[in-house]
Amino acid sequence: MNIVLVKPRGFCAGVVRAINIIKRVLSIYKLPIYMNHELVHNNYIVNFLKKNGVVITKNINNIPEGSVLVISAHGVSKNMINDAYKRNLTVFDATCPLVKKIHYQASYANKNNIDTIIIGNPKHQEVLGTIGQYNNATPYIVESLHDANYIQVKNSNKLCFLTQTTLSIFNTYKIINVLKNRFPNIIELGKNNICYATDNRQQAVYKLARITDLVIIFGSNISSNANKLLEIARKHSKAYMIDNFLYFKKQWLNNVSTIGITSSASTPELLIRQFIKYIKQYGNITIKEVTVSKETLSFKLPKILKI
Ligand code: SF4
Numbered sequence: 178m179n180i181v182l183v184k185p186r187g188f189c190a191g192v193v194r195a196i197n198i199i200k201r202v203l204s205i206y207k208l209p210i211y212m213n214h215e216l217v218h219n220n221y222i223v224n225f226l227k228k229n230g231v232v233i234t235k236n237i238n239n240i241p242e243g244s245v246l247v248i249s250a251h252g253v254s255k256n257m258i259n260d261a262y263k264r265n266l267t268v269f270d271a272t273c274p275l276v277k278k279i280h281y282q283a284s285y286a287n288k289n290n291i292d293t294i295i296i297g298n299p300k301h302q303e304v305l306g307t308i309g310q311y312n313n314a315t316p317y318i319v320e321s322l323h324d325a326n327y328i329q330v331k332n333s334n335k336l337c338f339l340t341q342t343t344l345s346i347f348n349t350y351k352i353i354n355v356l357k358n359r360f361p362n363i364i365e366l367g368k369n370n371i372c373y374a375t376d377n378r379q380q381a382v383y384k385l386a387r388i389t390d391l392v393i394i395f396g397s398n399i400s401s402n403a404n405k406l407l408e409i410a411r412k413h414s415k416a417y418m419i420d421n422f423l424y425f426k427k428q429w430l431n432n433v434s435t436i437g438i439t440s441s442a443s444t445p446e447l448l449i450r451q452f453i454k455y456i457k458q459y460g461n462i463t464i465k466e467v468t469v470s471k472e473t474l475s476f477k478l479p480k481i482l483k484i
Contacts, residue, residue, distance in 0.1 A: 254309020297341030
């Protein structure tokens with residue numbers, strides 16, 4: 178059996194930064210450390226943090242005054258940050274700098290009374306955080322091509338759009354084209370906010386699915402970017418998403434000679450290593466790594482946490 182590991186896969190720069198922040202905070206401050214949401218959308222990481230003294234609570238008012246709060250990589254509303262300071266919390270912000278950039282764009286639109294269409298999932302933590310940058314008007318939300326075709330806006334001459342960072346590149350371009358056709362004066366504030374890591378992993382899984390009989394995506398079903406990888410892989414191959422090797426089903430190997438492996442931007446590489454060890458019980462395997470694109474981006478830690 179052949180295994181093809183595609184690159185890039187796994188941790189992106191924003192997740193590496195968020196994990197380094199929480200690791201430093203855990204090593205410096207008294208437990209428990211509070212978080213407003215899962216640090217990143219991966220069950221392995223979330224369970225690890227919970228076991229090591231992290232408490233997740235959506236309601237800032239439940240956090241004892243004077244505690245330490247770490248903001249998740251998805252970002253939060255302005256109100257939540259203000260509430261945290263009102264409760265005298267020490268706040269460390271693990272929001273990905275690429276999400277922060279969207280917050281600045283949203284704040285600019287809010288300040289200049291430019292109506293905004295946010296392309297994304299209105300229930301996703303990142304989109305809630307972006308909506309929370311507005312206090313002059315509520316942004317419109319477009320989730321699908323259907324929404325893009327039918328959305329009605331008050332003033333199409335003072336209108337911009339932003340996107341969630343982890344959407345499908347293939348669908349989002351179609352949605353943006355529809356919006357541009359319907360509202361020719363729409364402003365591309367962020368051009369397209371789908372991040373480099375989402376883009377690269379989707380391009381990579383697209384290529385992987387075309388050269389393998391089965392694609393296994395390591396990731397959690399709470400992760401938007403993991404689900405998009407599955408969606409793309411399924412269009413071109415048999416594909417499944419699992420948290421770890423324990424969820425793998427032997428019958429998936431029927432008529433399969435080449436397995437493609439990738440992982441979402443929040444999945445530790447350790448889970449892939451465990452799978453490879455496990456799959457060896459079914460016979461000899463050869464492992465090949467295919468690089469679709471190279472990544473070099475990294476983000477600095479906040480000054481106070483630097484070693
Ligand atoms: S997926 Fe993109 S936006 Fe999200 S943390 Fe990673 S780099 Fe940042």
